[in-house]
Amino acid sequence: MRRALGILAALALAAGAVLALAVAPREATQGNVQRIMYVHVPAILVAYLAFGVVLGASLAYLLTRRPGADRLARAAAEVGVLFTGINIATGALWGKPTWGTWWTWDARLTSVAVMFVMYLGYLLLRAMIEDRERAARFAAVVGILAAVNIPIVHFSVYWWRTLHQPPSLLRPGPPTLPAVFSTVVLVNLVAFALVAGYFVLRRTRVLALEEELVT
Amino acid sequence: MTDHWEFVLAAYGLTALALGAYWRRLHRQEQALAVTRPPGAPPRREGARAEPADPPPGPPARADAAAPGRRGAASGAGTAS
Numbered sequence: 574m575r576r577a578l579g580i581l582a583a584l585a586l587a588a589g590a591v592l593a594l595a596v597a598p599r600e601a602t603q604g605n606v607q608r609i610m611y612v613h614v615p616a617i618l619v620a621y622l623a624f625g626v627v628l629g630a631s632l633a634y635l636l637t638r639r640p641g642a643d644r645l646a647r648a649a650a651e652v653g654v655l656f657t658g659i660n661i662a663t664g665a666l667w668g669k670p671t672w673g674t675w676w677t678w679d680a681r682l683t684s685v686a687v688m689f690v691m692y693l694g695y696l697l698l699r700a701m702i703e704d705r706e707r708a709a710r711f712a713a714v715v716g717i718l719a720a721v722n723i724p725i726v727h728f729s730v731y732w733w734r735t736l737h738q739p740p741s742l743l744r745p746g747p748p749t750l751p752a753v754f755s756t757v758v759l760v761n762l763v764a765f766a767l768v769a770g771y772f773v774l775r776r777t778r779v780l781a782l783e784e785e786l787v788t
Numbered sequence: 789m790t791d792h793w794e795f796v797l798a799a800y801g802l803t804a805l806a807l808g809a810y811w812r813r814l815h816r817q818e819q820a821l822a823v824t825r826p827p828g829a830p831p832r833r834e835g836a837r838a839e840p841a842d843p844p845p846g847p848p849a850r851a852d853a854a855a856p857g858r859r860g861a862a863s864g865a866g867t868a869s
Contacts, residue, residue: 586807590800605791609799616803652810659806663799670792768807775814782821 575778578771585764589757597757609667610754614742615762616660617685619769621723623653624692626773631716634709640784641777643709646716648776650695652769657689672736680733681726688722695719705784 593611600607630646633639664682665675676682695715702708730739741750741758748755 594796594800599791605793606795608796612799612803655806655810659803662802662806666795666799666802670790670795772810772814775818779814779817779821782818786821786824 575771575774578767578774582764582767582771585760585767589761589764592757592760598753600754603671606667606670609663611757611761613660613663613667614758615765616656616663617726618742618762619765620653620656620660621727622766623649623656623769623773624688624720624723627653627692627695627716628720631713634713635717640709641781643713644777644780644784645773646713647696647699647780648773650692650716651776652772654689654692654696655772656765656769657685657692661685661689677736679736680729681735681737684722684726684729688719688726691715691719691722705787 589611593608597608597611599605626649627646630642630649634642634646661682664685668677669675695712698715699708699712702711727740729735730737739749742748742755750758
């Protein structure tokens with residue numbers, strides 16, 4: 574199943590890249606640099622999804638104490654950090670030619686950076702505590718608290734005056750993007766979600782094998 | 789506005805690099821664990837207690853030597869924590 578998911582994810586990624594780089598039309602105002610949106614937006618949406626899984630699995634761990642829930646939370650946190658890193662890096666690469674700067678302490682950018690650092694802290698906390706059960710319990714609490722960042726990041730563009738534009742997809746009302754652009758974003762979102770799912774499955778397996786060797 | 793293809797390619801290249809590096813890391817971890825794991829070892833069920841490891845070769849350790857000051861536990865019963 575993992576292998577099939579991996580192949581499907583790779584195919585979806587390739588299709589998404591072709592659509593984004595070759596099929597989607599050139600945007601009238603920004604030109605071709607707008608094509609960065611097709612990785613930048615799906616990356617943060619998949620990171621939200623991964624951190625949502627961390628929240629659910631952390632709650633499940635605290636309620637049931639099943640090691641599988643803890644492994645899922647840890648794997649999803651790693652994958653969420655990976656995709657948040659991609660979002661921040663591609664955002665900087667998009668910001669330089671359009672805003673004239675790689676980084677600004679705008680509410681959206683700052684809140685994403687805070688979220689990134691909090692989940693990095695979650696992973697560091699796990700690495701610092703040797704006792705597995707204790708690390709899992711502490712991490713579950715941090716995993717629940719850190720989820721507060723998700724709505725803060727998403728709604729920061731409404732709550733504060735920002736340089737960053739409001740959401741184009743996950744917003745009240747119809748999408749502001751023309752159908753052709755939003756279709757390419759959605760294809761890439763599905764591709765990234767498949768990749769994230771594949772990574773989480775593999776990482777949970779590695780964690781299970783590691784625990785097997787330790788015990 | 790100029791197209792800035794170099795930024796577009798950098799963004800896609802960086803994404804591919806990050807995803808590829810993480811995939812490679814997972815692959816290596818799995819390979820390393822597969823080598824360490826004894827061949828044919830059954831996967832552990834969720835919540836199952838770990839089996840005690842095989843004793844190391846050589847004479848069995850004395851229980852009273854492992855727990856200095858504890859007397860009357862030479863049978864080994866009650867020494868497992």
